[in-house]
Amino acid sequence: xxxxxQPTSMDCAEGRAANLxxxxxxxxxxxxxxxxxxxxxxxxxxxxxxxxxxxxNEMASLIITxxxxxxxxxxxxxTLRDTAVYYCIVRPSLTSGTYxxxxxxxxxxxxxx
Amino acid sequence: DTExxxxxxxxxxxxxxxxxxxxxxxxxHRAMYWYKQKAKKPPELMFVYSYEKxxxxxxxxSRFSPECPNSSLLxxxxxxxxxxxxxxxxxxxxxxxxxxxxxxxxxxxxxSIL
Numbered sequence: 001x002x003x004x005x006q007p008t009s010m011d012c013a014e015g016r017a018a019n020l021x022x023x024x025x026x027x028x029x030x031x032x033x034x035x036x037x038x039x040x041x042x043x044x045x046x047x048x049x050x051x052x053x054x055x056x057n058e059m060a061s062l063i064i065t066x067x068x069x070x071x072x073x074x075x076x077x078x079t080l081r082d083t084a085v086y087y088c089i090v091r092p093s094l095t096s097g098t099y100x101x102x103x104x105x106x107x108x109x110x111x112x113x
Numbered sequence: 114d115t116e117x118x119x120x121x122x123x124x125x126x127x128x129x130x131x132x133x134x135x136x137x138x139x140x141x142h143r144a145m146y147w148y149k150q151k152a153k154k155p156p157e158l159m160f161v162y163s164y165e166k167x168x169x170x171x172x173x174x175s176r177f178s179p180e181c182p183n184s185s186l187l188x189x190x191x192x193x194x195x196x197x198x199x200x201x202x203x204x205x206x207x208x209x210x211x212x213x214x215x216x217x218x219x220x221x222x223x224x225s226i227l
Contacts (some may be wrong), residue, residue, distance in 0.1 A: 032213050043203050043218035044156065087155065101216060103155030
């Protein structure tokens with residue numbers, strides 16, 4: 001199973017873009033990259049996922065390098081409510097309709113006023 | 114607001130007690146998951162159910178007993194737990210249809226063992 005490596009913590013000024021990197025150098029060709037965040041005392045919240053193309057939704061953008069060995073989650077205008085632990089997950093190949101998430105240690109993002 | 118509902122939100126129990134955690138989803142998902150999360154650590158998978166059948170057990174001790182009575186409900190029965198079992202227990206669901214759609218998580222049950 002592909003593992004992910006993320007910085008332990010990052011700070012970002014409110015209103016600025018937050019760029020959270022993730023390394024997944026052992027990713028296989030059919031494995032997706034998922035991003036979640038977890039605010040204290042809540043369950044993980046889905047943000048975005050992708051295979052090889054860049055993706056954007058109302059919450060964030062996901063940039064995946066051409067070799068797929070790393071990705072970056074971009075929160076375009078960070079707010080104080082974006083303070084959370086952000087997890088990058090590579091989903092192993094499907095063997096059925098179910099799949100395992102293997103969470104890495106995540107990045108603790110602190111948005112500063 | 115979460116589409117996966119877990120009850121109770123908090124539970125305190127003694128080591129000899131028997132209790133159950135409950136998880137419910139009405140998204141029509143056919144895969145459901147239990148995770149355990151210790152303080153300041155990432156979630157760790159415990160069990161996976163697919164179409165009401167147990168498909169993955171991550172070598173979880175038998176004092177944790179999962180049950181999936183129907184496609185919307187997932188229970189975790191607890192008996193003779195140890196203090197180190199104190200943690201946040203998270204439930205998640207996904208379509209279970211082989212698609213790449215993500216898992217949706219509940220907000221968890223915070224369990225304390227006295």
